[in-house]
Amino acid sequence: MNKPDVIIGLEVHIQLKSRSKLFCPCPTTGDDEPNTRVCPTCLGHPGSKPLLNKAAVDAAVRLALALSSQINPVLNFSRKQYFYPDLAKNYQITQYEIPVGNHGNITLANGKRIDLMRLHIEEDPAALTHTSTTCLIDYNRSGIPLIELVTEPAMHSPDEAREFLNTLMTILGYLNIFNPDEGVMKADANVSIAARGYTRVEIKNILGFKEIERALTFEIARQRAHEVVRETRGWDAAAGQTYRMRAKEKEEDYGYIFEPDIPSVNISQEYLNSIRTTVPELPSAKAERWVQTLHIDPTDATIISTELALAERFERLAQHHSAILVARWLRRELLRVLNLTGKKVNDVAEQRLHELFDLLEKKTITDKIGQQLIEELAKKEFSPKQRVEEQNLGAIGDVEAIKHACAEEMEKNKQAVADYKAGEEKAFHYLFGQVMRAMKGKAKPDVIKQVLKNILEG
Amino acid sequence: MRLTLKNSGTTMSNKAMLRNYINEIRQGNVSAEEALKKAITSAQSLNKKFHFFTTPTYDLAAKQAHDIQHMVQNHREPGTLAGVAVSVKDALCISGIESCAGSAILKGYKPLITATAVTKTINAGGCIIGKTAQDEFGFGGFSVNVGHEFPVPLNPHDTTRSCGGSSGGAACLTAAADFPHVAIAESTGGSIVNPAAFCGVVGLCPTYGRVSRFGLIDYANSLDKIGPVGKNVEDVALALSVMAGHDQNDATSSTLPVEDYAKHATANKIRVGVIKESFGEGSDEAVRENVRAAINKLADAGCKITEVTLPTTYTYGIPSYYLIAMSEASTNLSRYAGILYGASEPLAGGFRDYFSAVRTKHFGTEAKRRILLGTFARMTGWRDQYYTKALQVRQLIIKEYQHAFSTVDVLATPTMPFIAPKFSEIKDMTPLQNYMTDILTVGPNLAGLPHLSVPCAQAKGMPVGLLLTAPHFREDLLFHIGVMHEQA
Numbered sequence: 001m002n003k004p005d006v007i008i009g010l011e012v013h014i015q016l017k018s019r020s021k022l023f024c025p026c027p028t029t030g031d032d033e034p035n036t037r038v039c040p041t042c043l044g045h046p047g048s049k050p051l052l053n054k055a056a057v058d059a060a061v062r063l064a065l066a067l068s069s070q071i072n073p074v075l076n077f078s079r080k081q082y083f084y085p086d087l088a089k090n091y092q093i094t095q096y097e098i099p100v101g102n103h104g105n106i107t108l109a110n111g112k113r114i115d116l117m118r119l120h121i122e123e124d125p126a127a128l129t130h131t132s133t134t135c136l137i138d139y140n141r142s143g144i145p146l147i148e149l150v151t152e153p154a155m156h157s158p159d160e161a162r163e164f165l166n167t168l169m170t171i172l173g174y175l176n177i178f179n180p181d182e183g184v185m186k187a188d189a190n191v192s193i194a195a196r197g198y199t200r201v202e203i204k205n206i207l208g209f210k211e212i213e214r215a216l217t218f219e220i221a222r223q224r225a226h227e228v229v230r231e232t233r234g235w236d237a238a239a240g241q242t243y244r245m246r247a248k249e250k251e252e253d254y255g256y257i258f259e260p261d262i263p264s265v266n267i268s269q270e271y272l273n274s275i276r277t278t279v280p281e282l283p284s285a286k287a288e289r290w291v292q293t294l295h296i297d298p299t300d301a302t303i304i305s306t307e308l309a310l311a312e313r314f315e316r317l318a319q320h321h322s323a324i325l326v327a328r329w330l331r332r333e334l335l336r337v338l339n340l341t342g343k344k345v346n347d348v349a350e351q352r353l354h355e356l357f358d359l360l361e362k363k364t365i366t367d368k369i370g371q372q373l374i375e376e377l378a379k380k381e382f383s384p385k386q387r388v389e390e391q392n393l394g395a396i397g398d399v400e401a402i403k404h405a406c407a408e409e410m411e412k413n414k415q416a417v418a419d420y421k422a423g424e425e426k427a428f429h430y431l432f433g434q435v436m437r438a439m440k441g442k443a444k445p446d447v448i449k450q451v452l453k454n455i456l457e458g
Numbered sequence: 459m460r461l462t463l464k465n466s467g468t469t470m471s472n473k474a475m476l477r478n479y480i481n482e483i484r485q486g487n488v489s490a491e492e493a494l495k496k497a498i499t500s501a502q503s504l505n506k507k508f509h510f511f512t513t514p515t516y517d518l519a520a521k522q523a524h525d526i527q528h529m530v531q532n533h534r535e536p537g538t539l540a541g542v543a544v545s546v547k548d549a550l551c552i553s554g555i556e557s558c559a560g561s562a563i564l565k566g567y568k569p570l571i572t573a574t575a576v577t578k579t580i581n582a583g584g585c586i587i588g589k590t591a592q593d594e595f596g597f598g599g600f601s602v603n604v605g606h607e608f609p610v611p612l613n614p615h616d617t618t619r620s621c622g623g624s625s626g627g628a629a630c631l632t633a634a635a636d637f638p639h640v641a642i643a644e645s646t647g648g649s650i651v652n653p654a655a656f657c658g659v660v661g662l663c664p665t666y667g668r669v670s671r672f673g674l675i676d677y678a679n680s681l682d683k684i685g686p687v688g689k690n691v692e693d694v695a696l697a698l699s700v701m702a703g704h705d706q707n708d709a710t711s712s713t714l715p716v717e718d719y720a721k722h723a724t725a726n727k728i729r730v731g732v733i734k735e736s737f738g739e740g741s742d743e744a745v746r747e748n749v750r751a752a753i754n755k756l757a758d759a760g761c762k763i764t765e766v767t768l769p770t771t772y773t774y775g776i777p778s779y780y781l782i783a784m785s786e787a788s789t790n791l792s793r794y795a796g797i798l799y800g801a802s803e804p805l806a807g808g809f810r811d812y813f814s815a816v817r818t819k820h821f822g823t824e825a826k827r828r829i830l831l832g833t834f835a836r837m838t839g840w841r842d843q844y845y846t847k848a849l850q851v852r853q854l855i856i857k858e859y860q861h862a863f864s865t866v867d868v869l870a871t872p873t874m875p876f877i878a879p880k881f882s883e884i885k886d887m888t889p890l891q892n893y894m895t896d897i898l899t900v901g902p903n904l905a906g907l908p909h910l911s912v913p914c915a916q917a918k919g920m921p922v923g924l925l926l927t928a929p930h931f932r933e934d935l936l937f938h939i940g941v942m943h944e945q946a
Contacts, residue, residue: 043798045569045798045799046557046676047550047557047573047673047675047676048571049671049707049708049709050709051706051707081788081789081792083795083809085797085809089789089792135809253837253838255788255838256841257786257789257845258680260710260786261679261709
């Protein structure tokens, strides 16, 4: 087997959506004034004791189950000790010997499986703000629950890394354990290339997954152009460059010990079963099922499955309408107008889509009118059925009326008629468009085509 | 088989000074305010002689006594420790009161929280008269490893001798007090029973998890236990009944219900196992003889005495204990960096320069030694053979005790291998000799077993302690046999 040109492994840190911090009841969101969401525990005061947030464990177990990880029967926490100004205790409570889950995988849209090494829970350190003369510490972030997900060095391009993260984001959305509006996703990336004998460079603390792709692209180009030494690099997003942080001759030594204040957590089979019932069918499985049973377009299926709200809406609508029609309209039209207006799936009332799809399915309106109506729906709610009646937007199948319009347009566009007769097929489409426009998009397209053809060839 | 005790309904001791005093307070015959005024005056003069306080809290005690008096007058329940002066080891946090665990690095630190054991004691009517002296963070057995400018308590029986440690101030005050008092102390490897034995008072280190550690400034979290020191067994039992119990702020605290330990219990023939190794070489002949005599008296009182052997505990207990305790301590102490609280220095250099300067200046020698050894023991390459191995040995020691308890109900040894040493002798001890003095106490501490030291004799004019150890959560058994000993 050929050795890959590029090898990438990721360590992803995900801020869990959680009301309270991992080891104290302080809220994770709310007042953004620095150092207002703090207590003796997340400030590392002597005498305070960590209390494990069970909901965070539930969330981590859900993710581990969704990723087909092996869940360990007993969870332990450890102290990872190193001195750093963002660490309230100068050690971080994390999991070392026995994480929540080992192994597992994520399947990309192209079917490639990215294997995972482990998944564990840990606390976020405080946030540092460097000024020209000093460094400010905000402990609001101290103790926020994080999940660290470590992949095998299984990705071979920045593209693949982005795909991996997109898929992960989708799964997190399905599990409802990450809020992209409030939570942060950070990653460390290991990158090596064949041309440099796979000398491994680690890029630390890349914030946001779009940056991860940029950082990887830069780093691979840098490695192709320059000698590579084993080192840890940082990512300067503003400059679009990685920069050297420190040489990495050996692994850092964190002197891990078990966290004695947190008793071991037993993960029973009953508990796992109860969590399992809360893990929804994942996007890739949904998409595959739709293609198999509803025969919709695979690309439509993949795109619709990416967002849980959209996927659920699709499944409901497809019970009442042609699945193929619903899939096409959700993916091509609804997503288009949502993009245009910056609205969310649930901003468009489902009942109105029912009405709209009903009109389309019965060919009461043309696609053209359907597109206009869905654009309007994204702006403001109304009843499409009522509007079609009120504004007389129903499809016109009246052959005489269409004949009339065709004759008028042919009269106006003599050149196009001549071109068509000279064998230019494009001219037909042009004439068709003109007639449709004259009929304000309401004419049934197949009738226009038939009538136009009859006249032109008659 | 579990030995069951039957409650006889009577109280334990005829020497029950505390019980009688509390009754007088509760009935309004004695004014708590007046009693505490006297206690404070006495404590002030005793402290000048014996140096047991790091921070006296006389105003707090006076205010609490006033409140109790008020409650009694208004026929409200003043609590089971109403009007008792309570001292608190410096390592237990009291909100707003300087709490330093005897370390200069926490000088000036006033916690935001109060230790649950202290809160429960206050709620039961205890009046907090002061924070007691200790070895810095509990790092020692003689209360001489104190932070810069912190007091070294002097043994009330002979002020040229140590009170023991690390809860030296607690035992010192308990021995010296001529007023109703109990001390809240803390043990990691023997720090309750050691000073209790050296000062001739009763000390109880409960089962790990019996008393909440919330608010305790950590030494080694998997070993730390809070327990009472008093003049007699009943006082200690009374205090434990108040302090013990589950606490949602400490995940390691036990949910088992708390018994009324001060109720007298009766039992059939108690089987006492004398640990053979504890009477070996390396201990004072006078101590051995006195403890043997005390055990013989228990036999006369109806106990069945047998000999048991704990080879693993006595061979590997000390190294296992110190590796675990130091590994945990070295992480606990990493938070003291002069940034958020405690001692600080003018800002200079980078983060590393700054915190190194603070730690170099404000940690004592023994604290630095334990940070270095503890850090070493958990580093890659050494961790498996030191830290991890010590955890494995700890499990073997727990099993060894469990095995011993399959044939006996309690274990008996001397508490300390010798009487309280003179300060001049301590000065010449090497760190290793220091650590070896814990040989008799590290076993029950590693195994998390409750153990009680009762004074059993005098040797060379100094007290000798008998150490009794029971299975997990069998404090009731210890109090029962402790009272038998007192009455023998």
